[in-house]
Amino acid sequence: MQQEWFEMQAERRRPYAMQTWIPLRAFEGTREGDIAQLGYQEDVSCAVSVAVQATQRTAVEDVEWGDSGLSNTQGAYAFEDGRYKTAEAFEIEDGVDVGIQLVLAQYNPIGDQVWHLNQDLVLALALIEENHSWIRPDENYAVVAKRTFHSDGSIAGIHIRTDVLRDYLCARGMALRLLTYRERTTYEAMADHIEWPGGRIQVPLADGRFEGSVTRVLPGGYPEGATVAVHHVWRTDVDVEADVPVMSPETDEGTDYTHRRFTRTGPVIHRISGQSWRREWIEPATRSPRVRGDHEPSATTFIVNAAGDRQNADELNDEDIGLWLWFEPTIVSDLLALRGGKLEWYTHDTGGLQGEPGYSSIHFGINEAGLINVYARDVARLSEWHRRIWAGRNLYPNGRLSVELGQAHVEGRVADTTAPEARTTEALIAIDAAAQAIWGFPVFRPHNIQDRLLATVHRFRATNRDSLLELAKDVARLTADRMDTVALQAFAPVTPELGGTGSLKSLERALAKHEGAAQARALMGPLAGIYDLRVGAAHLPGSQISDAFALVGIDPAAKPYDQAVQLLTTLATTLEAIAVSIRASARAPAASSALTSTPASSRRRVT
Incomplete structure (x- = not known):
């Protein structure tokens, strides 16, 4: 070296x-x-x-x-x-x-x-x-x-x-x-x-x-050239072959030794x-914001009005500031990507966003342009690292303030609406509860992926056609992929009139037992369309994607955000209808003898 x-x-x-x-x-x-x-x-x-x-x-x-x-x-x-x-x-x-x-x-x-x-x-x-x-x-x-x-x-x-x-x-x-x-x-x-x-x-x-x-x-x-001295000393007065040897204190007469010296040799390195x-x-820092809670001036600014003026987060950290901010909807995905990220829904167009432990959810609203509105103080009160994430998605005001957020903040009224994402969660629970009570088994198999999928099924994921199809893929994983086909087929076996062993067909046969084949097919149509969209990006030609859009009720000319809302609204409505149908089956007669598990002509009396 x-x-x-x-x-x-x-x-x-x-x-x-x-x-x-x-x-x-x-x-x-x-x-x-x-x-x-x-x-x-x-x-x-x-x-x-x-x-x-x-x-x-x-x-x-x-x-x-x-x-x-x-x-x-x-x-x-x-x-x-x-x-x-x-x-x-x-x-x-x-x-x-x-x-x-x-x-x-x-x-x-x-x-x-x-x-x-x-x-x-x-x-x-x-x-x-x-x-x-x-x-x-x-x-x-x-x-x-x-x-x-x-x-x-x-x-x-x-x-x-x-x-x-x-x-x-x-x-x-x-x-x-x-x-x-x-x-x-x-x-x-x-x-x-x-x-x-x-x-x-x-x-x-x-x-x-x-x-x-x-x-x-x-x-x-x-x-090199070191001399080594070796001394060997031993006892001569101990009978080690005795049954119980005893070693007395050392004396010159009871010891012997040898002594020698030598010089080490070998190649020199x-x-x-x-x-x-x-x-x-x-040295210590001049301030201690982490341990002592010292104030650290913020370097983060936000656009606060139509003139494009900016204000510092410290200036906005006032409950009476009276200002709202506009953000790209991608802020939702940014926060959900954080380890503590969480999204919850209050109404159709308002909800809570959390990206930092120890802070309450930030009340947001979605305006007519599909942008996120937040009261300025709610963002300004966050930690500096968290503010920077929001500042990176801050926009010049576009579209009016979210109607539902304005109702909550200004009028003190909560809009009487429900987000399709929240409806979906409730409908899945309702389907399983109804099926367990009436059919004797839940429609969906419990799986630890369920909560993670529910957290990803939201409208903000759709920023283009590909991400919309990815959303449809996760919806299919949440619904069709989790259906208990074994239990459904035992309850409603394949018949000449209603074939197919897939999960959607299996549920369709179960519904057809009391709804009839035509109505069951109509109920399941949107879920079939969503399943088709699942593989649309890789396998389906444009015409078939258009057919799937029609089944799901998606406007091909709409913005991706609006298309996602349409997809999720159809999903929620369909799942709610299935839950209602299962509950109704408790008092409905069988729609067709062909859908019973065993033909009447082949039954035998067992005594």
Whole structure:
């Protein structure tokens, strides 16, 4: 390796405070080859740290890597005089706490050390441990602290995001003292390319020191020409063959020994090493919005009127602001893509959107142009990261304020309408309840995908023809794909008049038992049309897609958003009609003897 690699000049100049992640505790690195043998190479990076109160900074200024004790495992200690040292406390002198350790390494007698992130830090920042990381739900479940591992699976480090650490330090009135050690070492046949005078160099750094060295060694790392002394001492006065041997205290007369020396020999190789020790302060932030709740000025703005004027989120964060904002409907998909995203419906054109845990749903309305309206304060009160998502979909006002939202906000009236999405959910439940009560089994098989599909079946998904067909595909998965064909066919077997073993045909036969074939076919027609749309993009010619549109009641000339509303309205109406039909079957006579499970002429009396 070249001399520059060992000297690590770029790394030595790079302050940790300017990096994205701070190692709170780390023993990381890479190793290649057999240790201390020709060709061996290692690059090791280590760090330990302690959070220190401002009044104790002087006490730790001169603490070095080697004498800090921070690299040891931690534990609590109870003194005989009644004093107690907590596991997190860092002491230079007994009884004098100068700081706390944010990572505690626990000795494990049956395996590798167990490293814990300080629980006060975890709780203060509202972190949740997940998959070797700590996430912060209040920041869209962002990873703010993480473990790293060696190739053998043992713990290597715990790092924390710099801005999050500094927020915590600010709230506690602390700074972090970070001690780091970096080493790069190789074992090479020659060292002529290293130009350190006499094979050694020492460079003082602003925050530590650097040392480089070239040493002639033998394979195994032994110094060239090293003399080894071997002493062998044994007892001569113990009868080990006795039934119960006894070994008395040692005496000169009862011992013997041998002694020899030898000089190690072998091919000479060169150990080339560069080492840096650094001490750095990670200063607290000036504000603590996460832990202490300090206000952080918003940089997010929104268009607030027809003149295109913009106002800052802080200015809009007022219950009496009296302004509404306009957004692209794709904001719904943006928020639903978040881990905490949720959509609920209040009326046909109003509902609630949630994208951030800890905040109530944002009341939205859909206007005549298909855009989303929201009261300005409802968006302005959100966290800054959440505001930015909304700001990215903010539009110049187009179309009047949502009628139903205006009724709710201005007139205090809730529109007497229901969204087809909400109707669909209720109708699916009603179908199963009716079928279970009257037929003895539910129409739909329970499946853990049901809730996820229901969450995706909404009008905002349709932005073009392809996405409309994708919506139809999920509707088919929610309905046709979940039908219990085995139970339906046992209840209404295939007949010459009504064949087909598919799920839709199976339900159609069950309905036909009391509705008659023609009416059952009419009831199921829209679901058949939706099923056809499912494969429309890949397999159906345009004429057949038009036929499917007609069955579902979709206007081919309408905007994709309006087509989605038409599809979902037809879906809800159809499912509601099926539920009504099943309930009515309890008091309706069979529509046709051909639909009974066994022809009358073949029945036998069983005694």
